[in-house]
Amino acid sequence: xxxxxxxxxxxxxxxxxxxxxxxxxxxxxxxxxxxxxxxxxxxxxxxxxxxxxxxxxxxxxxxxxxxxxxxxxxxxxxxxxxxxxxxxxxxxxxxxxxxxxxxxxxxxxxxxxxxxxxxxxxxxxxxxxxxxxxxxxxxxxxxxxxxxxxxxxxxxxxxxxxxxxxxxxxxxxxxxxxxxxxxxxxxxxxx
Amino acid sequence: xxxxxxxxxxxxxxxxxxxxxxxxxxxxxxxxxxxxxxxxxxxxxxxxxxxxxxxxxxxxxxxxxxxxxxxxxxxxxxxxxxxxxxxxxxxxxxxxxxxxxxxxxxxxxxxxxxxxxxxxxxxxxxxxxxxxxxxxxxxxxxxxxxxxxxxxxxxxxxxxxxxxxxxxxxxxxxxxxxxxxxxxxxxxxxxxxxxxxxxxxxxxxxxxxxxxxxxxxxxxxxxxxxxxxxxxxxxxxxxxxxxxxxxxxxxxxxxxxxxxxxxxxxxxxxxxxxxxxxxxxxxxxxxxxx
Numbered sequence: 001x002x003x004x005x006x007x008x009x010x011x012x013x014x015x016x017x018x019x020x021x022x023x024x025x026x027x028x029x030x031x032x033x034x035x036x037x038x039x040x041x042x043x044x045x046x047x048x049x050x051x052x053x054x055x056x057x058x059x060x061x062x063x064x065x066x067x068x069x070x071x072x073x074x075x076x077x078x079x080x081x082x083x084x085x086x087x088x089x090x091x092x093x094x095x096x097x098x099x100x101x102x103x104x105x106x107x108x109x110x111x112x113x114x115x116x117x118x119x120x121x122x123x124x125x126x127x128x129x130x131x132x133x134x135x136x137x138x139x140x141x142x143x144x145x146x147x148x149x150x151x152x153x154x155x156x157x158x159x160x161x162x163x164x165x166x167x168x169x170x171x172x173x174x175x176x177x178x179x180x181x182x183x184x185x186x187x188x189x190x191x
Numbered sequence: 192x193x194x195x196x197x198x199x200x201x202x203x204x205x206x207x208x209x210x211x212x213x214x215x216x217x218x219x220x221x222x223x224x225x226x227x228x229x230x231x232x233x234x235x236x237x238x239x240x241x242x243x244x245x246x247x248x249x250x251x252x253x254x255x256x257x258x259x260x261x262x263x264x265x266x267x268x269x270x271x272x273x274x275x276x277x278x279x280x281x282x283x284x285x286x287x288x289x290x291x292x293x294x295x296x297x298x299x300x301x302x303x304x305x306x307x308x309x310x311x312x313x314x315x316x317x318x319x320x321x322x323x324x325x326x327x328x329x330x331x332x333x334x335x336x337x338x339x340x341x342x343x344x345x346x347x348x349x350x351x352x353x354x355x356x357x358x359x360x361x362x363x364x365x366x367x368x369x370x371x372x373x374x375x376x377x378x379x380x381x382x383x384x385x386x387x388x389x390x391x392x393x394x395x396x397x398x399x400x401x402x403x404x405x406x407x408x409x410x411x412x413x414x415x416x417x418x419x420x421x422x423x424x425x426x427x428x429x430x431x432x433x434x435x436x437x438x439x440x441x442x443x444x445x446x447x448x449x450x451x452x453x454x455x456x457x458x459x460x461x462x463x464x465x466x467x468x469x470x471x472x473x474x475x476x477x478x479x480x481x
Contacts, residue, residue: 057257159239
């Protein structure tokens with residue numbers, strides 16, 4: 001299935017593994033330090049039904065206006081230590097990043113009806129093309145450009161592939177299991 | 192500053208810009224070929240996004256990835272190149288300028304104080320690797336390298352008794368363990384022999400400086416490359432670790448003689464964003480970016 005969605009997203013339980021989503025509306029960036037900060041101090045914006053993006057962008061200021069140069073995903077597993085609490089506290093609908101997340105997040109996604117979607121790693125220019133403007137930025141002075149909480153206005157941001165759904169299924173487990181079997185077969189045949 | 196040095200700085204800035212914004216032609220061709228051949232639907236969405244991404248990057252002169260890498264330079268210099276004294280400072284200055292002009296993400300962080308220098312320079316960075324040879328010219332390989340794929344590099348000090356079979360096993364297991372983390376499809380560099388440092392240096396050179404695809408000039412090594420390439424792609428990890436036929440674009444092997452008691456195996460992983468350009472400077476200071 002392919003979805004073209006507007007934020008905020010009311011129901012993420014409908015997404016299945018392998019579904020492709022394109023987002024129009026708002027994208028909220030949060031990586032390592034931002035997760036910590038928001039959990040400690042609360043969110044300056046409403047995150048219910050939001051799309052949270054694990055990303056440390058390249059952003060410059062030209063003629064007093066922010067310009068997003070590149071904004072591909074960062075490795076999500078680093079946020080595993082925070083994400084279950086984050087989902088519980090703020091109720092986002094979609095967590096976007098690369099590489100997938102662990103058991104704790106999968107459980108929280110199920111409990112709170114959210115999903116994890118993968119954005120193709122390294123696709124910083126494609127992402128920037130779909131980011132139309134910077135709506136606002138929080139904690140910029142304290143956290144710096146790559147770690148700040150950016151809110152971007154986006155159009156057709158994607159392809160985001162659902163790889164962890166709201167029903168306890170993880171695409172990564174399937175791939176890992178297959179790869180593990182393949183590895184065993186390959187190792188047996190090495191000469 | 193002599194005009195030749197100013198020109199050198201300008202051209203190194205240009206090479207960094209091109210490395211960051213225009214994916215190397217060999218890698219472009221390899222990714223397009225992989226997309227045509229790929230049978231897994233999920234893998235095809237990933238490869239398509241990658242192809243769209245580097246097309247948008249080139250068109251808009253934008254960095255193809257927000258991780259613009261650790262600025263790295265491999266220098267192949269003639270003994271008689273007249274500007275060798277100025278070269279190091281020229282590179283550092285070019286990195287500072289490129290950080291503002293391209294622009295690049297500031298990626299040089301003090302490991303204890305956590306402070307980002309803000310301009311991609313710092314202690315021992317940009318990293319410059321020097322090699323000398325006959326001649327009066329220089330070739331500067333501009334190879335900014337992303338952190339995600341560098342994290343999936345490794346050094347194995349194997350007992351020599353495991354032999355070639357042990358090497359193959361370790362490489363395949365390493366690619367398996369890396370999974371989707373280094374942004375596959377990757378290019379794997381394998382360095383065998385020498386000491387710990389040399390094995391890794393050979394692996395990095397093999398991964399990045401050699402064209403994709405290419406085979407080692409020695410038949411035995413070329414066969415090993417073929418075999419590792421086949422095995423890696425049979426793992427089924429696929430682009431971004433989401434499954435598929437394309438886990439690696441190529442595997443390159445280089446070797447050095449080893450100490451009787453050691454068998455170092457260095458593995459360097461390069462992501463699909465295989466950023467590389469060459470700056471060639473002759474003895475008159477004439478510069479060309481390839």
